[in-house]
Every structure is written in C-alpha cells, then in structure tokens.
Amino acid sequence: xxxxxxxxxxPAISTASLPDIVFMLLFFFMVATKMKEITLKxxxxxxxxxxxxxxxxxxxxxxxxxxxxxxDLVPLYGTQPRLQINDYIADIPDLDAAVNDxxxxxxEAERLKLTISLKVDExxxxxIVSDVKERLRDLVALKISYAALxxxxxxxxx
Numbered sequence: 238x239x240x241x242x243x244x245x246x247x248p249a250i251s252t253a254s255l256p257d258i259v260f261m262l263l264f265f266f267m268v269a270t271k272m273k274e275i276t277l278k279x280x281x282x283x284x285x286x287x288x289x290x291x292x293x294x295x296x297x298x299x300x301x302x303x304x305x306x307x308x309d310l311v312p313l314y315g316t317q318p319r320l321q322i323n324d325y326i327a328d329i330p331d332l333d334a335a336v337n338d339x340x341x342x343x344x345e346a347e348r349l350k351l352t353i354s355l356k357v358d359e360x361x362x363x364x365i366v367s368d369v370k371e372r373l374r375d376l377v378a379l380k381i382s383y384a385a386l387x388x389x390x391x392x393x394x395x
Contacts, residue, residue, distance in 0.1 A: 274324075275300070275321075275323065275324050276324060277302060277307070277321065278306060278307055278310055278321050278324075278325075278326055279302050279303065279304035279305060279306055279307065279318075279319055279320075279321045279326070279358070280304045280305050280306075280307060280358055281302050281303075281304045281356050281357070281358045282304075282358055282359050282360070283356065283357075283359065283384050283385050283386045284357070284359040284385050284386070285359075285385065285386050285387075285388045286385035286386065286387055286388065287387075287388055289385055289387045292352070292354075292382060294350075296343075296347070297343055297347050297350040297351050297352055298352050298354055298382070299335075299339045299351065299352070299353055299354065300353075300354045300355075300356055300384075301320060301321070301322055301332070301335075301353055301354070301355055301356070301369065302320070302321040302322075302356045302357075303318055303319070303320055303321075303355065303356070303357045303358065303361055303365060303366060303369065304318055304319070304321075304357065304358030304361055305317070305318055305319070305358065305361075306319055306326065310326070314326055318358065318361045318362070318365050320332075320365075320369065322335045323335065329368050329369060329372050330372075332369065332372045332373065332376065333372075333376060336351075336353075336373070336376045336378050339351060350380070351378060351380060352380040352381070352382055353373055353378050353380065353381050353382070354381075354382045354383070354384055355369065355370075355381060355382070355383050355384065356384040357383065357384075
C-alpha cells in the first residue's frame with residue numbers, strides 16, 4: 238500500500254476564552270485607573286523645596302488649594318487668593334463643614350490620622366495660609382502637610 242503524503246492542517250484557534258480575557262483586561266483598567274476628581278478653580282504653582290518627605294498613605298489625606306482664581310473666574314471672585322475645597326471656591330468658615338465631612342468619610346479608627354494637605358501657590362501671601370491654619374487648629378485638625386516640588390533633577394510632587 239502506497240501512502241500519499243497528506244497535508245497536515247493545524248486546528249483552528251479556539252476563541253472561547255477571548256471574552257474572559259477581554260473582561261479581565263477591562264476589570265484591571267477599571268481598578269487600576271484613578272480618575273481626576275477635582276477641577277482646579279485656583280492657580281497653584283507649587284513652591285520648590287530642598288528637603289521633602291513623600292506621603293505614601295493617601296487614604297486619610299485631604300487637600301485644600303489656595304491661590305488666585307483662574308482667568309475665567311476672575312470676574313466672579315476677583316484676583317485675591319481664595320480657597321478651593323473639593324470642587325468649589327470657599328471661604329475660611331467653610332472649612333468647618335469640609336473637615337467634618339472628611340472625618341465622616343474616614344473609618345473611626347483612622348480619624349486621628351486625617352491630614353490636611355495645603356497646596357498653596359508660590360506667590361500667595363502667608364496671611365491667608367495663617368488664617369487657614371488657625372481655623373484648622375480650632376477644628377482640632379492638627380496634622381497639616383504642604384505640597385511642594387522637590388528640587389532635584391526630576392521634580393517630584395510631595
């Protein structure tokens with residue numbers, strides 16, 4: 238019996254697991270991506286610092302921005318430095334409600350770790366910063382950090 242050479246065909250690639258892979262990738266990017274939560278309404282150019290410590294546990298970190306309103310908000314708020322808490326322009330008395338809300342967001346065991354990060358424009362006078370610090374002291378929010386750029390070859394935010 239003479240055998241003829243038959244062409245070997247490769248089996249088709251199974252695409253049954255393709256939807257699983259797509260959903261795994263989708264789930265990964267949904268978990269790993271952090272959306273920008275706050276739209277800045279004040280201009281903040283962070284000052285440079287020669288010595289800074291990076292804060293790694295940001296679960297109890299909340300930000301207060303201090304600077305001049307952006308160009309489109311100048312007719313409404315003027316050119317004097319203003320506070321931005323979350324996504325709105327605020328006054329110093331508005332810190333009371335914000336700090337209480339932030340404390341309620343954090344679980345009870347970590348409430349003492351609440352840290353207020355002051356992100357202040359480098360040209361802002363210290364008067365408004367002192368007023369904010371005094372108000373935070375009255376609210377017993379005693380952990381304060383300042384955001385700055387470290388002056389190295391690559392500027393990192395701290």
